[in-house]
Structure formats: C-alpha cells, structure tokens
Amino acid sequence: MTMATDSPGAFLQLRDVVKAYGHYVALKGVSVSVEKGQAIALIGPSGSGKSTLLRCINTLETISSGTIMVGDEEIGANTTSSGRKKLSEKVLARQREEIGMVFQSFNLFPHMTALDNVTSGPRLVREQDAGKARKQGMELLARVGLADKAENFPRQLSGGQQQRVAIARALAMQPRIMLFDEPTSALDPETVQEVLNVIREVRDSGMTMLIATHEMDFARHASDRTIFMEAGQIVEQGASSKVLFDPETERCRQFLAGLTGVEATTH
C-alpha cells in the first residue's frame, strides 16, 4: 500500500481530510498530493467518497478537519496554531472561481444558450465586458467542437454536447485545477468518446486535473496517477500503469476484475 506523503513540488495538497455528515463519515482522513500538470484518476465503487473528495476541494462541501492547499493558498479555511476558521463566503467564491468543476449531470443553465452558459462566469462573476466575454466564449466553444451550437439551448443538445459546453463553461474562468465528477457516467455510450477526447485535450494543454471515473481505459491512457478509494479512504495510489495493471492490494484487484471483467481478457 502506498501512503501519501507530502511532496515539496505539490500543487494540490490534501492532508488528513475528514468529512463527516453527522455520524456518517464520508472521508476518513484522505491525503493526496498532486503536482502541477498532473492528471489523476479517482476510481472506486459508488459511495467510496470520490465525489465527496472533489466537492470538498472546490468547497461545495466544508471539510470537518484537515487541510487543502492549492499552491500556497489554503482552500476553504484558515488554519492557524489557534485552530481552523472557515473563510467568508466572499473568499470561498473567489477560490471556487479558480477551481473548475464538471458534474456528472452537466448542470448547464437551461434558460441560457450554450454561449451564454460559457460566458456566464466571466460576465456575472468577473464582470467582463460582454464583447470580450463573447469572443472568448466562442473560442472555447470552438475548442470543444461546438462553435455551430453557440445559440442552442441546452435541451437542444445531446448529452455529450452538453457536457462539452459544461467543460467550456468551467474553462472560461481560467481555473488552476479542473475537477471532473464522473463526467461520462450519464452519457450514451456513443457520446462518451467525444467528451473524453475533450478532457484529453484539456490535459494535454497542461491542466492539473482530478477525474473521478469508471472509464478504466481512459484512466489507463490519459492519467498519470490513479487513486483507488473505498469507504472514504485511499486504499491504493500510484502510477496509473502500476495501479491499473498490477495493483498491490487484493481489494483493488477485485474491483478492477469486477469492473472490467470482459475487458480484462483483452489485456
């Protein structure tokens, strides 16, 4: 088993992160460090804490204890020798701007066109000039291959297209990190690849990212490291080539065998 250790070059650093909802503990002391530009795959059964971990990193959930650092900045709280103090909503909102999040169910704004969705952050949060936001929005839509859908409303788009718009919306804030919470789990099989291709392109551009996924093939080929979680804990982590092909723990091996039963025979 690989224990997380503080690494001096870490860009995202989680130390002993605990998240409890009343008596239920969703994260039981998770420590992760991610270097700048690394892509991390989070795998594990449903309810293992993958989503909770991502939601804690961009402070949609407040952690119960531990620390989360992005660069030199502590996220969500200010921990000093005298204790841990939650940051004001204003500061939290500013921190969230820089941590992009893509949801399983897209969560586009249904009353806005694809372009307005993408420019919503720059316009409504950064109060950017409409013309400039629009120009940047069109560039991002082109980047995800949807320039011709700019004026379409979300419900006029397929699931894969909606998710690509959602990725563009997150990128519009020029985040330092991107978090993907099972971005292809709600998609038709045919549209999974188009979304994965976009995510791969974002990774190739040097973005630091964490992606909770059940797409083992994607984890194998597009992530630098893989973290296997179960019951709110990290069971195994390491280079994706190691964890996914030759896991050290029996539990991880079982999980992979169960998940890729058919696929495994081809490798």
Added chain:
Amino acid sequence: MNVWDWSVFFHNLVHPTILTGLWTTIWLTLLTLFLAIVLGTVVALIGRIDSFLTRGFYQGYVAFFRATPLLVQLVFLYSALPQMGIRLSVVEAAIIGLMLSESPYVAEIVRSSLSAVPTAQWEASRAIGMRPLTIMRFIVFPQALRIAVPPLGNEFVRQLKNTSLVSVISMTELFRATDNLTQANFRVLEALSVATLYYLGATAIWTLLQNAFEKRNSRWFADTGVQKTENLKTTAV
C-alpha cells in the same frame, strides 16, 4: 316589460358609468396584484432564511391572511380601524385589503417555484464562483419565474373577481357601477350581462398575454407541447 332588451344592453355596453367602473376594476386588479407580488416575494424570501424566527413569521403570515375572508379584511380596514384612530380612504382600504389578502397566495407560489429549481443549479453556479445574490438574480429567479407564471395567471383571474368585493366599502368598480345603473332603470339582466362580458373579456386578454409569455419560454423549457417536438427534430444530430 320585455325579458331582454337589446337597446338597453348596447346602451349599457358603452355607458360612461360602466366604462369608468371597468377601468377602476382593471387598474385595481393590476395594481394590487403587482403590490401583492412584491410583498409576497419579500415574504417568501424571508421564509427561505433558515431560522426559527423567519420560518415562524412566514407560516404565521400565510396562515393569518389566508384564513381571514377578504370581505372581513376590507370591512376591518375601512370600518374598524377608525375606532383605533386610523382612518383610511375607500381607495386606500381597497388597495391595502386586496394586496394583503392576495400576498400569502403569491408567497406560496414564489416559495414553491424557487424550491422547484434544482439544487444542482445552485451548485453549478457556486462552482464557477457566483455569490448567492447573483445566483438568485440570474440563475434561479428566471427559472422560477417560468414555473410561477401559470399559477400567477390564476391569481390574476381571482384578483379580478375579488375586486367586486370592494363595492361593499362603497368603491365604484365594475360591479358597483353596474348596480348603480340598475337603480335607475331596473334592467338588472342586461346590466349584469354587460358586466359579465367585461369580466370574461379581461380574463381572455390576460390569458392571451400569458400564453405568449409561456410560448416564449418554451424555447428552453422542456415540457411545453408543440415546440418540444419541433426542437427534438433539430437536436438529434
């Protein structure tokens, strides 16, 4: 005396007393509904604040104004308040009474419409750094408005009819104007038919406006009939 006299009917249809009464009914409806929407929205927003006091206030407010008849509220405002030294004119009492009695219904519509917007919309907005007021104004309110419009349309019709009650405190709206006219010629049937026709007409115009609004929003809203199937054809790419 004939059962029905067309000449009286047409005479009433354009009679200045009736038209003035109709105009009073229309502005009273629109003004008090507008005020009730403002007041009801404020009350609903207070009710959403997560505290014992605000929730208690909300429930008490809705219970009180919904449980007392409008007629009683109007008479109370006009005839009982003077005993406490507060004198309201007929128009003031009518406006305040209609506004107060309508506000809890609007508050309930606003509250349920706001909570009908999925929490995922709040999360997606927060995730890109929006603050609560921005989220409310640009993301949640526009979506809640679409949900609120059909029930608010009902409230317009209800309010239109409710204005007839202010005749009791001697405000001359459409119903009282009609009644005044019958005092002169005793042709009640023709007079009330004219009033009925105007009530129906006002409701019909409102319905057309509401349909236009709903159709406009159906561009992005999923379950509104015809437009949906058209759009689905263009989407399956």
